[in-house]
Amino acid sequence: xxxxxxxxxxxxxxxxxxxxxxxxxxxxxxxxxxxxxxxxxxxxxxxxxxxxxxxxxxxxxxxxxxxxxxxxxxxxxxxxxxxxxxxxxxxxxxxxxxxxxxxxxxxxxxx
Amino acid sequence: xxxxxxxxxxxxxxxxxxxxxxxxxxxxxxxxxxxxxxxxxxxxxxxxxxxxxxxxxxxxxxxxxxxxxxxxxxxxxxxxxxxxxxxxxxxxxxxxxxxxxxxxxxxxxxxxxxxx
Numbered sequence: 001x002x003x004x005x006x007x008x009x010x011x012x013x014x015x016x017x018x019x020x021x022x023x024x025x026x027x028x029x030x031x032x033x034x035x036x037x038x039x040x041x042x043x044x045x046x047x048x049x050x051x052x053x054x055x056x057x058x059x060x061x062x063x064x065x066x067x068x069x070x071x072x073x074x075x076x077x078x079x080x081x082x083x084x085x086x087x088x089x090x091x092x093x094x095x096x097x098x099x100x101x102x103x104x105x106x107x108x109x110x111x
Numbered sequence: 112x113x114x115x116x117x118x119x120x121x122x123x124x125x126x127x128x129x130x131x132x133x134x135x136x137x138x139x140x141x142x143x144x145x146x147x148x149x150x151x152x153x154x155x156x157x158x159x160x161x162x163x164x165x166x167x168x169x170x171x172x173x174x175x176x177x178x179x180x181x182x183x184x185x186x187x188x189x190x191x192x193x194x195x196x197x198x199x200x201x202x203x204x205x206x207x208x209x210x211x212x213x214x215x216x217x218x219x220x221x222x223x224x225x226x227x
Binding site for chain 2: 101
């Protein structure tokens with residue numbers, strides 16, 4: 001069945017460090033892929049998405065490229081800020097018409 | 112441990128029919144509760160959230176409504192479904208207040224709704 005494996009946290013970085021959060025998935029065909037973010041005390045928000053192979057989603061300095069050959073959608077940011085501290089969820093669109101959420105990766109950025 | 116239930120898992124309904132989706136949480140008290148919808152190819156959209164019994168906030172105007180008759184029960188309803196209501200509906204909860212150490216939002220298994 002459809003599934004997603006996401007890098008386990010917590011991830012603790014210093015400000016301006018480079019961030020990578022790995023995500024790989026198993027799904028039928030080539031589903032749309034999403035990264036969601038949840039800031040402390042808030043609901044889930046869409047961070048970025050890619051709808052087909054080789055697409056690059058980007059937002060707020062974050063990027064993720066849809067790699068069909070490795071079925072991956074790793075999240076990256078070149079220079080993290082304290083305000084990026086949050087929980088990040090990778091979520092492919094499943095073949096059953098639903099979102100398959102990863103377990104989430106908590107990121108803490110220290111000044 | 113806490114668990115969250117949603118039912119039904121899948122639902123096919125004709126246009127114009129009513130809707131009732133139920134979400135219940137176990138193992139915690141006084142949670143914040145949320146209803147989200149994911150339409151095909153789109154991001155997740157927050158529909159309603161509730162911080163307590165009878166307290167409902169709506170994020171998007173639509174023909175859906177939500178109610179919270181009990182502390183750990185959250186119901187999504189419609190009097191007349193539209194084709195555009197098709198999608199994946201996700202219930203979620205968080206602890207009251209939240210904190211940087213416990214920001215997690217816990218998700219239910221979801222309900223796939225197809226309106227024909």
